[in-house]
Amino acid sequence: MTSTTKTPAHLGRILEALAWASLVAAFIIGQIAAQTDYEVLLQKQLPDVKLARSQASRELPVVYRMEVDGKESPDAIIMSEGVGYGGPLVIGIKARRTDEGAKVNEVLMLSHKETPSFMERINNKGFFRQFAGKNVTDNFIIGDDVDAVSGASVSSEGFTAAIREAVHLGAAQHLKLPRTWQEQSWHIGANEIILVSLFALAFFGVYRRDKAAKVARLVVMLGTLAFVGFYANASLNLGNIAGIFMGYIPSPKQHPMWWIMMAGALGSVIILGRNIYCHQICPFKVVQDLLQKLSGVKLRIKPEVQRKSRNLIFFLSWIALMLIFLSAHPALGSYEPFAMMFSLEGLGIQWYILPAAILGSLFVPSFWCRLFCPVGLYLNEIVRMRRAIRERLFGGGGKPPAAAGKATKTIKVEQD
Amino acid sequence: MVKRKENPWQFKFSFALAILMLFLVFGYFTQSFLEIRKVKPVSVAIERISGESAESDISPKLAPENEAENKANE
Numbered sequence: 323m324t325s326t327t328k329t330p331a332h333l334g335r336i337l338e339a340l341a342w343a344s345l346v347a348a349f350i351i352g353q354i355a356a357q358t359d360y361e362v363l364l365q366k367q368l369p370d371v372k373l374a375r376s377q378a379s380r381e382l383p384v385v386y387r388m389e390v391d392g393k394e395s396p397d398a399i400i401m402s403e404g405v406g407y408g409g410p411l412v413i414g415i416k417a418r419r420t421d422e423g424a425k426v427n428e429v430l431m432l433s434h435k436e437t438p439s440f441m442e443r444i445n446n447k448g449f450f451r452q453f454a455g456k457n458v459t460d461n462f463i464i465g466d467d468v469d470a471v472s473g474a475s476v477s478s479e480g481f482t483a484a485i486r487e488a489v490h491l492g493a494a495q496h497l498k499l500p501r502t503w504q505e506q507s508w509h510i511g512a513n514e515i516i517l518v519s520l521f522a523l524a525f526f527g528v529y530r531r532d533k534a535a536k537v538a539r540l541v542v543m544l545g546t547l548a549f550v551g552f553y554a555n556a557s558l559n560l561g562n563i564a565g566i567f568m569g570y571i572p573s574p575k576q577h578p579m580w581w582i583m584m585a586g587a588l589g590s591v592i593i594l595g596r597n598i599y600c601h602q603i604c605p606f607k608v609v610q611d612l613l614q615k616l617s618g619v620k621l622r623i624k625p626e627v628q629r630k631s632r633n634l635i636f637f638l639s640w641i642a643l644m645l646i647f648l649s650a651h652p653a654l655g656s657y658e659p660f661a662m663m664f665s666l667e668g669l670g671i672q673w674y675i676l677p678a679a680i681l682g683s684l685f686v687p688s689f690w691c692r693l694f695c696p697v698g699l700y701l702n703e704i705v706r707m708r709r710a711i712r713e714r715l716f717g718g719g720g721k722p723p724a725a726a727g728k729a730t731k732t733i734k735v736e737q738d
Numbered sequence: 739m740v741k742r743k744e745n746p747w748q749f750k751f752s753f754a755l756a757i758l759m760l761f762l763v764f765g766y767f768t769q770s771f772l773e774i775r776k777v778k779p780v781s782v783a784i785e786r787i788s789g790e791s792a793e794s795d796i797s798p799k800l801a802p803e804n805e806a807e808n809k810a811n812e
Contacts, residue, residue, distance in 0.1 A: 351780055351783040354783040354787065355777070355779035355780070355783040355786070356779075357786065621748045621751055622745065622749065622752065623749070623752045623753075623756075624749040627749075627753055627756065634760075641767050645770050645771065645774060648774055648779050648780070649770075649773075649774045649777065650779075651774075654773060654774060655770060657763045657766045657767065669769075670766075671762060671769050672766065674762050675759070675762045678755075678758055678762050679759065681755065682752075682756070682758075685755065686752045686755065689755065689759075693756050693759070
């Protein structure tokens with residue numbers, strides 16, 4: 323190899339190392355900056371109130387007493403942390419002692435990482451107002467005594483769980499009240515069964531080539547558009563993947579659908595070597611395919627552009643991850659139009675990204691998937707790595723693993 | 739062997755769409771960057787790190803005083 327061909331390869335490695343180093347640095351800075359200081363958060367929302375941490379009990383949760391105009395307020399603020407759809411959240415619950423125990427007066431949203439459009443929807447629906455007047459020994463369970471906001475059900479569940487844990491802990495530890503409330507049970511309902519069925523049908527449709535498989539693929543296509551897209555708005559995005567690295571993982575009890583989605587998407591690429599999510603479950607892929615059928619136009623992409631798109635997506639996802647890690651806020655880097663497509667709620671420039679993606683899909687098959695989607699690239703990279711590992715372990719001379727070979731074929735068909 | 743006919747206008751049009759999208763994605767990144775600038779994560783992190791190191795610089799000096807206080811209390 324000549325020195326002229328060596329230089330770009332070396333430059334590539336240096337750039338790659340710098341990209342990784344900068345991501346690690348951004349992650350560390352973001353984590354340090356995101357450490358929660360309750361008093362600072364509270365003082366931002368209540369600038370005229372003097373706060374003092376209650377010393378009545380050393381047990382959790384942290385409770386603050388308030389002084390307004392030199393007089394002690396009868397309200398106390400119970401602090402709580404939880405995990406929403408976008409990441410961690412901090413809540414202050416204003417509560418007042420009563421003869422029976424204590425009642426919630428107001429819920430203060432102090433810090434969150436939710437998608438701004440989801441938060442707007444929650445505030446507009448008056449989600450937090452329903453907690454005012456509740457006794458601290460109430461159940462605080464969605465579907466029981468709390469109503470979720472449709473289209474932001476995961477965020478609603480996250481906020482409710484944070485409030486529930488804090489008030490119940492406060493009732494038990496500080497007020498020494500008997501545990502009369504119900505504990506939250508597993509949330510396996512129709513939603514979870516539908517999602518598991520969609521994955522099961524998708525696997526069936528991929529591995530079989532008969533008429534039944536064709537029907538299964540059609541059912542999955544319509545089902546995922548209606549359910550994963552418009553109903554649950556639960557498409558995978560870069561923010562979800564980055565959130566895993568930052569520890570923003572909801573508990574399986576609180577959000578089993580998240581676990582099913584992750585297990586289905588990652589399990590299919592790691593265990594089976596097939597990217598089931600992108601080709602079958604992603605509702606935005608269905609939208610693109612439908613638009614393509616509608617227009618009937620199939621413009622080709624210059625092969626050189628297609629080849630370079632891989633590096634472009636890596637570059638875009640590097641910028642996105644830098645923003646996410648620095649801000650510790652997954653929604654700030656997720657440039658995908660998925661959430662906007664299925665909720666029709668977005669902020670600023672997001673309103674232009676979605677129409678542009680739709681316009682592109684009308685003319686170019688799988689426009690977004692082929693040129694911009696980071697989730698698809700990463701899932702396909704895992705398939706590629708899996709195949710490389712298998713070839714190294716079982717030898718490259720033999721027949722390539724069937725599943726991985728098929729996955730590559732699917733990707734190639736898409737890129738033609 | 740018949741060479742597949744290339745359609746330059748197709749390539750140009752799809753390329754233009756990709757550039758438009760790229761432009762918008764960078765617009766989104768700029769919007770997010772401006773949002774992050776309000777929080778100033780880098781300066782907050784530096785402040786916290788320097789604050790912690792200042793505390794750890796003070797604590798060894800205080801330690802003998804505290805020990806003396808503790809002994810006096812005993």
